[in-house]
Amino acid sequence: MTTLDYELYEKKFKDVTLPHFVSGMSSILSFANSAATFGDKDLEEAECRKVKTDVKVAYEEMSRADREAKGMIDSLTAETLQLMEDFDKAQRNRKDLEESLWIKKDELITLESDRYQVNDQLQAARSTLQHLENSLTTAEARKGEKITGRDVGIGLMLLVPCVGIPMTVDYNKELNNTKRLVKTVESELHHLRAVVKENEEKMSNCNRQIPEKSKEIERLKESLSRKEREVEKMRSACGLLADIKRKLKDCYNYLLTLHGTVETLYNSCSNLYSLDPIMPIIEELFKNVLQQNSRNEILAYDENVQKMVKDVRMIQYQMNMK
Structure with a gap:
């Protein structure tokens, strides 16, 4: 496994998850704008529909991103296990040759x-x-x-x-x-x-x-x-595969946490009449959206995501100032 292979794994993970993640973030931003506008008042029917629609789209898109990411992680785990098995076999073969x-x-x-x-x-x-x-x-x-x-x-x-x-x-x-x-x-x-x-x-x-x-x-x-030479190559591949698995797992954990909060928000909107009862969930959602670092950079450092995160941060600040 080479550095190029490492980059291909990142690209594949980004290709299958990022489009859904960006779409979900867009719906979260739309919901955040509604939350900042509506405040804690009783919502009108159209306002309820708007909130529910945004939350539903956010939930569906984050669910798709979650499934794609999990599939990628599961595939990577299986590949890692197979590579480790092949590596152990190669080591045994090397020992037999030495003997x-x-x-x-x-x-x-x-x-x-x-x-x-x-x-x-x-x-x-x-x-x-x-x-x-x-x-x-x-x-x-x-x-x-x-x-x-x-x-x-x-x-x-x-x-x-x-x-x-x-x-x-x-x-x-x-x-x-x-x-x-x-x-x-x-x-x-x-x-x-x-x-x-x-x-x-x-x-x-x-x-x-x-x-x-x-x-x-x-x-x-x-x-x-x-x-x-084969054993050393496989040893290097095992190391690189473990590194990329950790990195993708960190991204997946970030996505999983965000998806869990969106799911809670989605379930809480079934009988929505005001945002006041779900305000703690909204605050948790904002907090999770803003938990970005180098470990989840594949998703978090996307240019579109960065812009939406910045907007969410501003909305959070405005809501806290009221």
Whole structure:
């Protein structure tokens, strides 16, 4: 809601109420002139008709102005409630987005940590695998050769540290031991290759998920930014709507009070024969007409209304001087 929207509400309120209010004020002024002229004497039939006509028109026009103003206030109240509901919903959505963003950031941190750990495990597994493959190649190359016990010992030393098998020093059995070690190393190689493959899959999965997670985070950031702008805009709109509602309600209260006094005057004129019995109501009417301030300026500060209020003030003064 902008300042322009604020002004449109004022204009709409003025458009639906002011014409009736001005017409009612005109009839009040006409009645005031009659009251100042007739005083407290018994009224003739024509004078009674004149007073009743002015009061009836004033009552009807103020009633119309009251209905239009009330309809406007009711509409504004409904709009305010709806805006507040939308505002609360937008705030909840913003909170949900914030929580989702934090969750995604935590997931990204976890993924990056997992990738770091998997990378270390993968490098270690690859290094061990390479070492075993080199040892196996050396052992198999020596397996069919006529080698010295010292040479076999050297071959065993290449294998044994990798698989954790106690090294035998029985040189008469070196060939059988070497065969057994080759078989053991081949089994260990099979396991390590599975470990390497598993870690490579984990690494590939992390490398695929991290960019996707980063994109999700960026999308959430953009959504959150839009939602924050929406929330602030709605917060501002709620404030402006509350301000204009207060202002229009003040105008309506002024109108309602005046309408109530005119209604009392209208009901009191049903068996009219003199203004003397209703003089307290007339004084109350003048008092209410003159209750103008910045809170009801939409109605009270109209140029035509101001002129009529000035005339009513003069009539009140003249009547009080008699």
